[in-house]
Amino acid sequence: MSGFVIDFNGIKHIDFHQASIYTDACFLLSYLDLSDNRGDKVSAVIDKWSKDEIKEIAISNHVMGEVVHTLFKNHIRDVLTIVHKSRINNEKICNDDLSLIGDLWISNKITDLVPRKKLDTLLVEGELFYNIDTLIKDFKNTYDKKRQGLDFYYNEAVNKYNGMLHDLSELGLKIVISNSTEDVHHLALSIMRTSQIDSHDAIHLAIARLQQYEYFATLDSDFVHNYYSKELIGKLRILKVS
Numbered sequence: 001m002s003g004f005v006i007d008f009n010g011i012k013h014i015d016f017h018q019a020s021i022y023t024d025a026c027f028l029l030s031y032l033d034l035s036d037n038r039g040d041k042v043s044a045v046i047d048k049w050s051k052d053e054i055k056e057i058a059i060s061n062h063v064m065g066e067v068v069h070t071l072f073k074n075h076i077r078d079v080l081t082i083v084h085k086s087r088i089n090n091e092k093i094c095n096d097d098l099s100l101i102g103d104l105w106i107s108n109k110i111t112d113l114v115p116r117k118k119l120d121t122l123l124v125e126g127e128l129f130y131n132i133d134t135l136i137k138d139f140k141n142t143y144d145k146k147r148q149g150l151d152f153y154y155n156e157a158v159n160k161y162n163g164m165l166h167d168l169s170e171l172g173l174k175i176v177i178s179n180s181t182e183d184v185h186h187l188a189l190s191i192m193r194t195s196q197i198d199s200h201d202a203i204h205l206a207i208a209r210l211q212q213y214e215y216f217a218t219l220d221s222d223f224v225h226n227y228y229s230k231e232l233i234g235k236l237r238i239l240k241v242s
Helices: 025-032 040-052 061-088 095-101 102-111 114-126 133-140 145-168 180-197 201-208
Strands: 005-007 020-023 056-060 174-178 216-218 237-238
Touching: 005 061, 020 201, 025 040, 025 061, 025 145, 056 061, 056 201, 061 095, 061 102, 061 114, 061 133, 061 145, 061 174, 061 201, 095 102, 102 133, 102 145, 133 145, 145 174, 180 201, 201 216
Parallel strands: 005 237, 020 056, 020 216, 056 174, 216 237
Antiparallel strands: none
16 A cells, blocks of 8 residues: 555544545445445544544535435435335335335336336346436436426435535534636646546545645545655545545
């Protein structure tokens, strides 16, 4: 592991008092996902930040977009699972699941647009091998006059994201929103050339570097390599939580 990267055990021994920390989407999504076994480590790190009284947690608009979009897609996947399972078993959907799927007509029509084999695989493997963005576009094109029924899913994703921000603030953590700039644009391209990471990850590093955050918290293994240089990364250190 690079000397610029600190693993979970190393994180335990850092004093984060008044530190500024940039986070990426996978870190926040793991915090939100109760089924993700990495979430325990993320929660432990966040609790430590709270106790150490960090200065701030930074979230960029890029990260917000990725988190909210993932929450939206996960919700649609859960709706497909509930509806298709009820059809297979010829059972009525229970009240708890009804509160999750929203409008029953909308959820049924969304499910109808996915090939049966894809839905069967979803039930068996827990993975949907079908593009949800394409699915939602197909629904909007097919049922244009009913598209307002999708508001429920968009609102739920936004509400869950805002709920996370509220929970973090309840722990005494200050949240700041980081902006992308022209300098970020150019540095991200440079990082791609020298560090062999994709454009989204390069943008994260560029924002954290240029806005002088001391730490960048992530679960992404793409950030664990030996291509960093002091000239490129400066004082920034990467917290590889899991």
